[in-house]
Each structure stands twice: as C-alpha cells, then as structure tokens.
Amino acid sequence: MRVLTKLSLVALLLPLLWSCGDIDNPPIIPQTGSSILSAPSTIVIEEADSAAMISFTVSPADFGVPTDVLYTLQVDRQGANFASPLDVASSETTTIQVRGDVLNRRAIAKGILAGESGPLEFRVRASTSRSLSPIIGPTSVITVSTFAAAEILRNLFLVGDATKPGWNNNNQNPALFRDPENPDLYVYSGFFAQGAFKLLEVLGQWQPQWGTDNGTTVRVNDGGNEPDVIPVPAAGFYTFTVDLSDGAFSLEPFDGPTDTTFATVGIIGSATANGWDASTAMTGFAFDRHIWKITATLTEGDIKFRADNDWAVNWGADTPISGKGVQGGPNIPVPQAGNYLIWFNSLDGRYILIEQ
Missing domain, CATH: 2.60.40.3620 (Immunoglobulin-like)
Incomplete structure (x- = not known):
C-alpha cells in the first residue's frame, strides 16, 4: 500500500496552485459627492419675505451605478466638523429650494443670534434608495443674517446624577415641558435620584447651562463662572418648575399618584x-x-x-x-x-x- 506523506501532498498541490495565477481583486467603483455650485455668498433673511425660497444649485452625485439620488442640504456651526448637522431641505434634482424661515430657525439653532449674522457651514448629503451608503460632499461656508422672530422658543434638558443621563450632555436627556402660553415657564414632573442636576439648552454642549447659587433662582452661564447645581435631597417623584423671566424655581414632591404605568x-x-x-x-x-x-x-x-x-x-x-x-x-x-x-x-x- 502506497502512503502519501505531507511533503508529497504539498508537491502534488504546488503545480495546481501555480497554475491558478494571481487572484484579481474586485474593481473599485469610484464615487463622487455633490458640491454646492451656486448659492448666495451672503444670505440675508428678512421676516417680511421669510416664506421666499433661496436656491442652491449642486453638482450631480455619482454612485458608480445608475440610481435615483436624493440631495439633502445640511448646515452646522463653523468649526463643529458637522458633529450634529441639521437638514435644511431636500430635492430629487440638483436644485434645492430652501424657505427663508426654515433656514432662519436652523441658523439660530446653530448659534447665530436672532437679528445678527455669522458664518455657517453647508454641505450636501447624497443618498439613494439602493443599498448604498450616502455620500457626503465638501463643505461651503456662507454668512447668514437672521431676523428676530416674534417668539424664540428655548428648549431645556436635564443633566446630572439625579437624572437618567447622569452627567452626560448627550445621553437621551429628558426635555422640560414648556408652557404653551408662557414660553418662559417650564415644568417637569418625574423621578429624581438623590444627587443634583442642571439644565442645558443644547444637547451635546455644556453652554449655555443653568444652575443656582442661592437655592431659589437659576442663572445661566455660557462660559467662565458656572452656576452651582440644583440639589435633590432624596430619591423620589418631584415637580420641578422654573420661570426664566425672573429665574424663580421650585422642586416640590409630586402630589399625584405614581403607580400607574403602561407597557407601551x-x-x-x-x-x-x-x-x-x-x-x-x-x-x-x-x-x-x-x-x-x-x-x-x-x-x-x-x-x-x-x-x-x-x-x-x-x-x-x-x-x-x-x-x-x-x-x-x-x-x-x-x-x-x-x-x-x-x-x-x-x-x-x-x-x-x-x-x-
């Protein structure tokens, strides 16, 4: 009986391996993002014509294969590296129409104070219904002048070891509930752990932040001397109320039933x-x-x-x-x-x- 050793098996297989030659890698399909080709170098938004449309012309994106494309204009504050971009408008063509009042709200949300001007970064996100990843285009910087809307609605979020997200400024931080008639009045009823908390205006950012120095009023700080925390003496259900018009706040035990919960x-x-x-x-x-x-x-x-x-x-x-x-x-x-x-x-x- 003839026995093949390991060496003899290798000798038999080597010619077969050599005959196969090099294995070709699959071709790389080049893809090209969409750039902003035409847009105002400075955008001045006036309240009187805030419903007017602002046109952005963008270049076609190329996914390397024929496909439908949705072009979405995004904006973020300058230097933020698009960490949390806001969508402004979308189009299935290379012309994107943006309403002035929509851009006004986005600009204010990204730090351009109402009635003032400043630079913002814009880019185009090209996406398709096919199973292909979106393509992000290059950045363009445009100066935007906002108008002071009749009412700027501020949002407040909880942060601190007395709250669900802990001292994480972007961890599904619960929002306070703004009164529909008094935009300076906020109420939050819910469970607080023993500890402390503060209020944030922008998720992912520590400024502006609200706290207290005297235990009866809150103050805001957007850099430098930060306010102290709002203490929670013991775990339980509380109602927190704050009026930003005068800074007065209260933290009182919740006076209603808390045992009714729902599966969904x-x-x-x-x-x-x-x-x-x-x-x-x-x-x-x-x-x-x-x-x-x-x-x-x-x-x-x-x-x-x-x-x-x-x-x-x-x-x-x-x-x-x-x-x-x-x-x-x-x-x-x-x-x-x-x-x-x-x-x-x-x-x-x-x-x-x-x-x-």
Whole structure:
C-alpha cells in the first residue's frame, strides 16, 4: 500500500496552485459627492419675505451605478466638523429650494443670534434608495443674517446624577415641558435620584447651562463662572418648575399618584407615518416608566398619544408644539411638517415637540 506523506501532498498541490495565477481583486467603483455650485455668498433673511425660497444649485452625485439620488442640504456651526448637522431641505434634482424661515430657525439653532449674522457651514448629503451608503460632499461656508422672530422658543434638558443621563450632555436627556402660553415657564414632573442636576439648552454642549447659587433662582452661564447645581435631597417623584423671566424655581414632591404605568405609549394621527390606523411606538425608560420619547418625521396634521395600542387611554390637547394632554382630549395640531424630537410624560400628560 502506497502512503502519501505531507511533503508529497504539498508537491502534488504546488503545480495546481501555480497554475491558478494571481487572484484579481474586485474593481473599485469610484464615487463622487455633490458640491454646492451656486448659492448666495451672503444670505440675508428678512421676516417680511421669510416664506421666499433661496436656491442652491449642486453638482450631480455619482454612485458608480445608475440610481435615483436624493440631495439633502445640511448646515452646522463653523468649526463643529458637522458633529450634529441639521437638514435644511431636500430635492430629487440638483436644485434645492430652501424657505427663508426654515433656514432662519436652523441658523439660530446653530448659534447665530436672532437679528445678527455669522458664518455657517453647508454641505450636501447624497443618498439613494439602493443599498448604498450616502455620500457626503465638501463643505461651503456662507454668512447668514437672521431676523428676530416674534417668539424664540428655548428648549431645556436635564443633566446630572439625579437624572437618567447622569452627567452626560448627550445621553437621551429628558426635555422640560414648556408652557404653551408662557414660553418662559417650564415644568417637569418625574423621578429624581438623590444627587443634583442642571439644565442645558443644547444637547451635546455644556453652554449655555443653568444652575443656582442661592437655592431659589437659576442663572445661566455660557462660559467662565458656572452656576452651582440644583440639589435633590432624596430619591423620589418631584415637580420641578422654573420661570426664566425672573429665574424663580421650585422642586416640590409630586402630589399625584405614581403607580400607574403602561407597557407601551405611542403617537397616532394624520401627521404620523401610520395615520390613524396604528400607533408608532415611543421609547420608554426604566429610570422613570412615565417618560417617553421618539424622533419622528411628521406631516402637517394632527397627533395624539395613546397607551397600549388602544383608545381606552389616550391624551390630547388643542395646543401645538407643547402643552398638557388630558384623557380623551382633542387632537394635537402639527402646523408644520418636519422631523421632531417628541417627549411625553404619562404622569401628567405634558408633551413637547422639538424640531430637529
């Protein structure tokens, strides 16, 4: 019987391996992003014609294969390296039309004070319905002059070891619920751990931040001498109320029942992706089973909040953007389509929609 050794097997296989030759790598398909070709070097937004459109002409993106392309204009503050860009407008053609009032809100959100001007960075994100990654184009810097809207709505978020995100400024920090009639008044009812907290205006940034030095009023600091924390003496459910017009705040034990929780809470309505046919589930948190959030694209229309995918428990109100829902209340109006961060509190029915 003939036995093949390991060496003899190798000798037999070597000619076969040599005959195969080099293995060719798959070809690399070049891709080209979309650049801004034509746009105003300075954009001055006036309130009187804030509904007028501003045109951006961009170059075609090339994914290396024939495909549909959606061009989305994005903006961020100068030097932020597009860490948290905001979408301004989209188009299926290389002409992107931007409403002045939309750009005004985006510019103010990115640090251009109302009524002032400053540089912002713009870029184009090209995407396709095919299973291909989006292509990001080069950056263009444009000076934008904003107008002072009649009402600038400030958003406040919790941070601190007494809260769910801890001392992390971008960790699903719960939003305070702004009063629909007094934009300086904010209320938050929920669970706080023993510790302390502060308030932030912009997620991912430590300034501006609000705290207290005297235990009765808050002050803001956008750099330098920071205010002290707001202490929470013991874990429990509290109602925190603050009025930024005079800085007065209070932290009082919550005076209502806290034992009713729900397996799910969702949004439903003509403004949602599922219409009135089905709820879109929100995200809940073990830290406080009464607080819910979702980021959703809404159309102009109405929404409500409801529990456990059923109409037995639902909340509504007649105030857009923010308010306090009641059981079986009216539909909540959504006056403008957009992408929104939505927070809801099933403890007291309060809600807030924050445009992204």
